Amino acid sequence: MDLMLDHFYGRIVAKVRECRLSADLEALGTYLRNRGHRSSALSGYMCGAAHLAACIDRGLVSLDGLTADGLQQFARDHVRRCSCPRPRTKGSNFVSVARHFYEVLQERHGLAPAASATRNATPVEMMLARFDEHLRDDRGLREASRETTIRQLERVLGERFGSGPVDLACWIAEEVRHCVVKRTEYSLHAAKQRANAMRSLFRFLALEGESVAHLVSAIPVVRRTRFPGLPRGLSEEQLGQLRRAIDVKTAIGLRAKAIIECLVTLGLRAGEVAALRLNDIDWHAGTLRVTTSKVRRGDILPLPAHVGRAVAAYLRRGRPVTKRDRVFVRHYMPVGQPLHSKDVTSTVTRAFRRAGLRLPSMGAHVLRHTTASRLVRAGVNFKQVADIMRHRDIDTTLIYTKVDWPRLAEVALPWPTAVVS
Numbered sequence: 001m002d003l004m005l006d007h008f009y010g011r012i013v014a015k016v017r018e019c020r021l022s023a024d025l026e027a028l029g030t031y032l033r034n035r036g037h038r039s040s041a042l043s044g045y046m047c048g049a050a051h052l053a054a055c056i057d058r059g060l061v062s063l064d065g066l067t068a069d070g071l072q073q074f075a076r077d078h079v080r081r082c083s084c085p086r087p088r089t090k091g092s093n094f095v096s097v098a099r100h101f102y103e104v105l106q107e108r109h110g111l112a113p114a115a116s117a118t119r120n121a122t123p124v125e126m127m128l129a130r131f132d133e134h135l136r137d138d139r140g141l142r143e144a145s146r147e148t149t150i151r152q153l154e155r156v157l158g159e160r161f162g163s164g165p166v167d168l169a170c171w172i173a174e175e176v177r178h179c180v181v182k183r184t185e186y187s188l189h190a191a192k193q194r195a196n197a198m199r200s201l202f203r204f205l206a207l208e209g210e211s212v213a214h215l216v217s218a219i220p221v222v223r224r225t226r227f228p229g230l231p232r233g234l235s236e237e238q239l240g241q242l243r244r245a246i247d248v249k250t251a252i253g254l255r256a257k258a259i260i261e262c263l264v265t266l267g268l269r270a271g272e273v274a275a276l277r278l279n280d281i282d283w284h285a286g287t288l289r290v291t292t293s294k295v296r297r298g299d300i301l302p303l304p305a306h307v308g309r310a311v312a313a314y315l316r317r318g319r320p321v322t323k324r325d326r327v328f329v330r331h332y333m334p335v336g337q338p339l340h341s342k343d344v345t346s347t348v349t350r351a352f353r354r355a356g357l358r359l360p361s362m363g364a365h366v367l368r369h370t371t372a373s374r375l376v377r378a379g380v381n382f383k384q385v386a387d388i389m390r391h392r393d394i395d396t397t398l399i400y401t402k403v404d405w406p407r408l409a410e411v412a413l414p415w416p417t418a419v420v421s
Helices: 002-009 011-016 022-035 039-057 068-080 092-109 123-138 143-161 173-185 188-207 236-244 251-266 270-274 305-317 341-354 365-377 382-389 394-403 405-411
Strands: 287-291 298-302
Touching: 022 039, 022 092, 039 068, 039 092, 068 092, 123 143, 123 188, 143 173, 143 188, 173 188, 236 251, 251 270, 251 305, 251 341, 251 365, 270 341, 365 382
Parallel strands: none
Antiparallel strands: 287 298
């Protein structure tokens, strides 16, 4: 470990060798290496930690009652007016390493944060907490969907009632209507989101016995053209180009291939791919259990052989060693942590760019559109397509009628021609 320290800090280590936190600095170096930080980042972090350790040793900040937020706030304040003798570090490393250093200090010294006064929840927060339980337990919405709804309502109710009591009787219909209409300044989608959130809340309150019928009827209906454009899928040529561009000689390439096959063959959403767990795959039965990303509802899908081979190749030769049970995990810091839906989307976007494809939309949902479009063009009826894509409403599937060129041609009328006399 001393060799690594000498390599990374050089003269800085010599300055803090006698510091009472020198052993903690060595432990921090091990902690950061285990997280997967690269050597360049590790060097900057350790220089910042050496400066921070010197500040603690000089008594500029006390370990008694210290919290991660407190140590990071000290770093932000100190770096602006630092006049410490060398070695010192000015910059983002000094601030960003504070939380990592606190984790090590807490583990080694058993730091107990000072008791803080608990803030009482406001009436708005208590109401929304009940509503959130209703969305989770009664309607089965997942966390991401609930967060979007609650965030919309926090803004509306916070602007109207602040931290005071929620008196819905004093909320007139014109005010409710204005809350929705002013969101059209951003987009019709934003206005529709707010209208849906408010309507859902008022209906919940009506079930609880609140007199909110006048508020439900006051919410305007936001008209948006349903599915105004064509679904943006890939042609067979583009799909082949995408698959050929993946470098399966690397671990990240193996992960990209497995992700893309799950998206384009099974029609999964990005969040569903990110949420896949090892025990969701039944290798003997050849099935895959998927928990839909919109509601807490599971489905069992057949696992085609080529998709299974792609996933198995990644698990055997590409996946980092980790205690996590997610199928797809990070390969860079923090190594082994689960992917999120945005990481799946980024993987697809990078694959598009490597393949030289420049599309209007380059996210993961393009591959889901590709799956549905291929099924429709192959003559699969729309009820079966809806079942495969796990659409709760078959109307969602009807957008793909626009890509069924052979059947559209059957109903097209001949173009009228002018009669020349």
